Amino acid sequence: MCIRGESRMENRLYEMTARRCSVRRYTDEHIEDAVIEEIMKAALTAPASFGHHPIEFVVLKDKQTIKAMASCKRLGGSQIIGADAVIVTMGKPDRGEFWIEDSAIASSYILLAAEQYNFGACWVQIRNRIGKRKSSDEEIRELLGVPDAYAV
Numbered sequence: 001m002c003i004r005g006e007s008r009m010e011n012r013l014y015e016m017t018a019r020r021c022s023v024r025r026y027t028d029e030h031i032e033d034a035v036i037e038e039i040m041k042a043a044l045t046a047p048a049s050f051g052h053h054p055i056e057f058v059v060l061k062d063k064q065t066i067k068a069m070a071s072c073k074r075l076g077g078s079q080i081i082g083a084d085a086v087i088v089t090m091g092k093p094d095r096g097e098f099w100i101e102d103s104a105i106a107s108s109y110i111l112l113a114a115e116q117y118n119f120g121a122c123w124v125q126i127r128n129r130i131g132k133r134k135s136s137d138e139e140i141r142e143l144l145g146v147p148d149a150y151a152v
């Protein structure tokens with residue numbers, strides 16, 4: 001089968017998407033800041049509704065903060081404790097009606113960009129999830145000092 005003249009086997013994007021899978025156990029390999037920057041550049045190319053770009057990111061590398069972050073979600077997020085980096089995706093609802101869609105697309109770009117650099121990654125859902133005492137969203141905003149206008 002041909003996609004715009006290129007055979008599937010030669011299509012690097014197809015190969016990358018076919019290879020990508022969620023990875024929840026990590027080695028102690030360090031991700032260079034320059035690679036994180038390239039991954040974030042890819043995230044910033046994601047389409048955004050009306051071109052409003054209501055999405056902001058926080059990159060966490062500090063082990064203690066990552067551990068504290070893991071406890072902001074009761075179930076299904078503890079794998080981040082072993083990660084070298086965590087990228088928190090946030091939207092500003094008053095800047096874009098479709099901030100959830102925009103965040104999801106940017107997050108998908110991040111997963112693909114990580115794959116391109118051969119780093120395992122996994123989406124951890126925060127919206128509509130609960131932490132120790134409050135919503136995951138509130139606990140993360142408290143932990144990271146994120147302004148109220150943003151949703152995680």
Ligand SMILES: Cc1cc2nc3c(=O)[nH]c(=O)nc-3n(C[C@H](O)[C@H](O)[C@H](O)COP(=O)(O)O)c2cc1C
Pocket residue numbers: 020021022023024076077122123124125126
């Ligand atoms: C919206 C969304 C939320 C997800 N939430 C979590 C999560 O909280 N924890 C987790 O370990 N994986 C989560 N995942 C990863 C999915 O479980 C995973 O993509 C799915 O099982 C398919 O596996 P694959 O990514 O290896 O193809 C989420 C994926 C998406 C798209």
